[in-house]
Amino acid sequence: MAKQKCVAMLLAGGKGSRLKELTENLAKPAVPFGGKYRIIDFPLSNCANSGIHTVGVLTQYQPLVLNSYIGIGSAWDLDRKNGGVTVLPPYSESSEVKWYSGTASAIYQNLNYIKQYDPEYVLILSGDHIYKMNYDTMLDYHIEKQADVTISVIEVPWEEASRFGIMNTDADFNVTRFDEKPEKPESNLASMGIYIFKWSVLQRYLEMDESNPDSSNDFGKDVIPAMLADNLKLIAYPFKGYWKDVGTVKSLWEANMDLLDEKQDLNLFEYSWRIYSVNPNQPPQIIGSKAKVQHSLVNEGCIIDGVIEQSVMFQGVEVEEEAVLKECVVMPNARIGRGSYIERAIVMGDLEIPENTVIRNDSNDILLVTEQFLMEHTEQQSKVEEA
Amino acid sequence: MKKSMLGVIDATMLPGEMGDLALYRSPAAIPFAGRYRLIDFVLSNMVNSGVQSVAIFPRSPYRSLMDHLGSGKDWDLNRKRDGLFFFPSPTKEGQLDRMSEHLDYFHRSDQKYVIVSNCTTVANMDFAPVLDRFIKQNCDVLEVTHKGESTYIYLLSLELLLDLIDQRNETGYESVRAAVEDASSSLIKCQYEFEGFLQRIKTVDDYYQTSMQLLEKDKWSELFNEFQPIYTKVKDEPPTNYLAGSHVTNAMIANGCIISGEVNHSIVFRGVAIGKNSTIKDSIVMQKSKIGENCVLEHVIIDKDVSVQDGAILRGTPEKPLVIKKGSVESAVTSS
Secondary structure, eight states, rough: OOOSSEEEEEOOOOGGGGGGGSSSSSSSGGETTTTTEEETTTHHHHHHHTTTOEEEEEEOSSSSHHHHHHHTTTTTTOOOOOSSEEOOOOOSSSSSSOOOOOOHHHHHHHHHHHHTTTEEEEEEETTEEEEEHHHHHHHHHHTTOOOOOEEEEEOOGGGGGGEEEEEEEEETTTTTEEEEOOOOOOEEEEEEEEEEEEEEHHHHHHHHOOOOOOOOIIIIIIIIIHHTTTTTEEEEEEESSOEEEEEEEHHHHHHHHHOOOTSSSSOTGGGGGGOOOOOOOOOOOEEEETTTEESSSEOOOOEOOOOOEEEETTTTTOOTTEEEEEEEEEOOTTTEOOOOOOEEEEEOOEEOOOOOOOEEOOOOOOOOOOOHHHHHHHHHHHHHHHH | OOOGGGEEEEEEEOOTTGGGGGSOOOGGGGGETTEEEEEHHHHHHHHHHOOEEEEEEESOOOOHHHHHHSSSSGGGGOOSSSSEEEEOOOTOOSSSHHHHHHHHHHHHHSSSSSEEEEEEEEOOOSSHHHHHHHHHTTTTTEEEEEEEEEEEEEEHOOOOHHHHHHHHHHHOOOOOOHHOOOOTOOOOEEEEESOOOEEOOOOOOOOHHHHHTSSSSSHHHHOOSSSSOOOOOOOOOOOOOOOOEEEEEEEEEEOOOOOSEEEEEEEETTEEEEEOOOEEOOOOOTOOOOOOSOOOESEEEEEEOOOOOTTTTEEOOOOEEEEEEOOEEEEEHHHO
């Protein structure tokens, strides 16, 4: 294999259990987003656009959809003769099957993959976030600062800081301390889970971490603190722009709604930084003569005859006449029956919403409309009618 | 059995009455139905019918056709064996003459039958039953018809095609069509009547009327179904953004558009922007064109990369739609 300056390792094994039924049969990075994408399209497109063409994707939980989606990486122009995308599932050694027990152990078990490219730097990414970022600029920063590790950070609102891994830095962004979800945060610089390591340093510390029986094999909890304790040069790379963890039903819905908000800094229409995805190859969308589409994103293959406001429609969604959707995200190939009304919800893919189904949402939460939800909803409705 | 057919697409059609739509491109490459080019239909039909080797005979200018087809990847035709072949013949005119320059291809192929098609037929057609009929009736050459008229799509054996090429000077046949249309020939000719939606695009009027027909749901669903998809060059456009205040009805809209204005009974291609208070009615707007604010477009075909500036008013008639050339700039002054 020819030498690569920088190899990216994308952690895509996350279960994302707070996404409930959305991740029942799907790894979190494969969760649909923004009318045509999956979450993993963002880091993969960022890699392609940043000129990083060697990407190992570490999968573990429910990998079927994810594996077939990634394929040989041609959707992101990452089908390369040298490098390209490689899916790296856990594998069995002669003695035992080794599941990835933590983020660090996942990389450790694939050291041989990295070694074959003899890189100078390794970029660690996660498949859980929506953002556009030039990793090459971050790499330049890492090289210029002569750091051992560069950690991308973003300012978060102080009141939310205790939900994140927080970096405390000096005035020159040297990391002095790392606090995982601190009760009383002393900084509001949150780690974005994006690291650039000097390959030699990473290799040494991963080997040390693996031989430590007390380690939980996690970058944030174990590897980074060990490096700090040894006084390595860890530097924060301040990122400005849109970045969102879509780990819950609500945050996934919010991120979709952010696409409709012109004030937000996430522009899918930017030609120079395209987000690529596997094309479903569907005909153009059809907007019927009685339809009303307002402030919404609609993908190919949709047939809209009803009213949609402030909503995101994935490919192949049908909205029948007199149906009304407000602030909804409708996953691929769902059908909304005539006369239905749904608000503030995510509708699962392939779901058939029967005619005249009314789903109101007065709560602060976002509803996840699944087959189970529909059954319970219908039961409740008929009870109300009986009474 | 299915793999036994070769596809030949004759894309040497002259612009004729396609007017400004074929100014810079082969009629095969004219954008159609929001995200396709005319050739996508016959090419996808071949692929969906199991054809794995397709030869395209283009006529200059064919840059845009080549750019569209690329390696054939989007039609799954980037194969090690067989695949997509592009056979320009700058010095020859007749169809069989052109084929004679690329005899190697036909000799090398081990398929038994050949579909020879024109490049501007819009239909979703499975060739498997056509081949069944051909074999059952022991035909020499089969002609696909629609409503009793020829579609100029033929099926014949590779052997016969090679004979036709070989003997073209003695017979005087310039094309497969000429052989079929010669009443005195001894060939066993059969017909296959195609029942579904089919239109052959030869003029601007055909283009406009057929496009508008696709706004009727029954016609649309005869052309597009999930089992025999029409493939085209993949673009990575985001979903279309309907801004607050936009008003879209009875329209076919491709991805990557940003719509503020009003669109009624129209077709909008990929990556089009339509500004505030603009009204687009009974019109077709091709890819990447920008319509400014306060514009009025009625019965207009806007080609690619056109800029219609604020306040411009463009009107054609249902019988004679106004065609705006690729890349032009229409200001409020020039149009009034």
